[in-house]
Amino acid sequence: MSMNKARANRLVLSFALVAAWSGTALGQPFREPEKGSAERSAILDTLRPAVEAEMRGPVEFVVTTMRVSPNWAFVQVEPQQPGGGAIDPEKTGFAGESDMMDGLTVYGLATFQFGRWNLIDHMVGPTDVGYAAWQQRYGVPPAVLGLE
Missing domain, CATH: 3.10.450.630 (Nuclear Transport Factor 2; Chain: A,)
Incomplete structure (x- = not known):
């Protein structure tokens, strides 16, 4: 896997994790x-x-x-x-x-x-x-x- 593709995969994973966390935190904080x-x-x-x-x-x-x-x-x-x-x-x-x-x-x-x-x-x-x-x-x- 090339360096750019690996970096892109990590970036996509990071955005997915942030989106998932934000949805939980903002959707129902309690x-x-x-x-x-x-x-x-x-x-x-x-x-x-x-x-x-x-x-x-x-x-x-x-x-x-x-x-x-x-x-x-x-x-x-x-x-x-x-x-x-x-x-x-x-x-x-x-x-x-x-x-x-x-x-x-x-x-x-x-x-x-x-x-x-x-x-x-x-x-x-x-x-x-x-x-x-x-x-x-x-x-x-x-x-x-x-x-x-």
């Missing part, structure tokens, strides 16, 4: 794990201890948003008492502050490292889009945060 899946449970269980400490008791999550890429998971959840009861903000770690919060909505960010999901950051009841800073602070892709 996914939502199925309800009841082990991955979904693992992501929520990563967030649970921090939220239970703040809520001062066990919680279940109602998932509003869950976006997962290979290395990142972003969630927006509504915590509730096991079985579905509402949580009284005045009986949580936010007692006396709840009037300055936008409910108990929780936003969480986890990363997949060392074979498991690890909580990176979370916030409860922000009155603005506080998680927007996570893009710059942690390098999370904006599409995972819904900020494309």
Whole structure:
């Protein structure tokens, strides 16, 4: 094979790989794990201890948003008492502050490292889009945060 033909073959292969990768990255930068899946449970269980400490008791999550890429998971959840009861903000770690919060909505960010999901950051009841800073602070892709 001549040098020019070998170079042309490598160039075609390079373009094909870039096109395939770009299609995947741009076509669907994130996914939502199925309800009841082990991955979904693992992501929520990563967030649970921090939220239970703040809520001062066990919680279940109602998932509003869950976006997962290979290395990142972003969630927006509504915590509730096991079985579905509402949580009284005045009986949580936010007692006396709840009037300055936008409910108990929780936003969480986890990363997949060392074979498991690890909580990176979370916030409860922000009155603005506080998680927007996570893009710059942690390098999370904006599409995972819904900020494309």
